[in-house]
Amino acid sequence: MRRRRRVLYIVLWILTIAVVAVVGLRLLTPRAVAPARVADPAAAKAAGEAVLASHDATTLIVVAHPDDIEWWAGGTAALLAQRGRVVLVVGTSGERGDGGLVPGLGAVRERLQREGGAVLGYSEVIFLQHPDGGLGQATAFPSEVASAIAAARPARIITFDVAKEAAGYHHVDHEAAGRVTAAAAEAVGGVELLLMHTSAPDTIIDYASVKDEKARAFAILTSYHDLTPVVGPLSNWFGSLVGGRTITYGSKASYPEVGIEYGEVFRRVVIPAK
Numbered sequence: 001m002r003r004r005r006r007v008l009y010i011v012l013w014i015l016t017i018a019v020v021a022v023v024g025l026r027l028l029t030p031r032a033v034a035p036a037r038v039a040d041p042a043a044a045k046a047a048g049e050a051v052l053a054s055h056d057a058t059t060l061i062v063v064a065h066p067d068d069i070e071w072w073a074g075g076t077a078a079l080l081a082q083r084g085r086v087v088l089v090v091g092t093s094g095e096r097g098d099g100g101l102v103p104g105l106g107a108v109r110e111r112l113q114r115e116g117g118a119v120l121g122y123s124e125v126i127f128l129q130h131p132d133g134g135l136g137q138a139t140a141f142p143s144e145v146a147s148a149i150a151a152a153r154p155a156r157i158i159t160f161d162v163a164k165e166a167a168g169y170h171h172v173d174h175e176a177a178g179r180v181t182a183a184a185a186e187a188v189g190g191v192e193l194l195l196m197h198t199s200a201p202d203t204i205i206d207y208a209s210v211k212d213e214k215a216r217a218f219a220i221l222t223s224y225h226d227l228t229p230v231v232g233p234l235s236n237w238f239g240s241l242v243g244g245r246t247i248t249y250g251s252k253a254s255y256p257e258v259g260i261e262y263g264e265v266f267r268r269v270v271i272p273a274k
């Protein structure tokens, strides 16, 4: 009798913890990963339309890991790929993505990045293969970014916003990618920066016309979670419980007051020509 009661207590405890965890994460997660709000949606919408009005221009994207751009700005990348060349530079291969539990994960994530990139229409994907977690210490990284800019001669560059990084999720590699890329753009001049993961967005890109492509690419890029035994399937299941649309689409900002349901936000900085 006593033993049965103890089992009952344990089961009740597990159920309580599970309910609290799911409800808590459901409430907190969308807020933690939600993009910051723009101050003037009408002006930000017009700014986004101006970005998409340019054709035949090359866009260079510099990120730290496979899936970074697809999470924050996969829709924008797809729209720009319809209008010109998109060249993606990935600083590391994200081999520690699942805590180093999967041997050879870097090669897998490179393959997924190419597959997802093909869905979104990238012209070129360049892997610099620096250690995951050590991009800031990679001494060759700044000159590699400068070379990529010299080779692509982009009209605009997309990377992380370091000056006004948004709260919620920080990563040393993201900081390194944003810092190095902004400095390289500053040195060259004559380029527009679209900075993602920002706390001060002023530009909204409406990606409704490519939302399915973004979701498909994002699913490909994040499918490496399935490779991790037990933890992978569990985190996928948990993600589907707490994330809903966030997990399906990555970063998504809705502004119904200006008719945008699927938006990606940026801080836009124009660096004058030298």
Ligand SMILES: [Zn+2]
Residues within 6 Å of the ligand: 064, 065, 068, 171, 174
């Ligand atoms: Zn990342």
